[in-house]
Amino acid sequence: MAEITPADPTPDLSALRNEDGDINRAFVDDVTQAITERNAERVLELAGDLHEADLGDLIEALDHEDRPKLIELMGREFDFAALIEVDDTVREEILEELPTETVVEDCGYAVDCKDPNYSFRAFRNGVFAHSTVCKAFIAYAEDH
Numbered sequence: 001m002a003e004i005t006p007a008d009p010t011p012d013l014s015a016l017r018n019e020d021g022d023i024n025r026a027f028v029d030d031v032t033q034a035i036t037e038r039n040a041e042r043v044l045e046l047a048g049d050l051h052e053a054d055l056g057d058l059i060e061a062l063d064h065e066d067r068p069k070l071i072e073l074m075g076r077e078f079d080f081a082a083l084i085e086v087d088d089t090v091r092e093e094i095l096e097e098l099p100t101e102t103v104v105e106d107c108g109y110a111v112d113c114k115d116p117n118y119s120f121r122a123f124r125n126g127v128f129a130h131s132t133v134c135k136a137f138i139a140y141a142e143d144h
Helices: 025-036 040-047 052-061 066-077 080-085 088-097 100-112 116-125 131-143
Strands: none
Touching: 025 040, 025 052, 025 066, 040 066, 052 066, 052 080, 052 088, 066 088, 080 088
């Protein structure tokens, strides 16, 4: 059995992509390990400072079941604008799998965010106009 060494606590963002510009598999594996361990602090260390386009590429590189877990672990630090960067089918699957409370709370936070450009950008790009998100807001409002 191979020995697992702890990951470097300070991520090298240049390790995100290889020389061809593709997502580096080792970086994806580090994120996957943090997701598996439910280590939100490590997930944020690795992915918290990524540009929305890079975060979208990371999401697409993750296994299907790890995508919503990444968003949940990142919590309010997740930039929902990253979902604009992923394939429509991937976005739909993620939003359908996320618990309603996560979508509502995190989207609601983005709407109330201190940075008005954040919520404007997300609305402009259509993330929060997504039908699944609208259904989540309605369902949550009806239950509370």
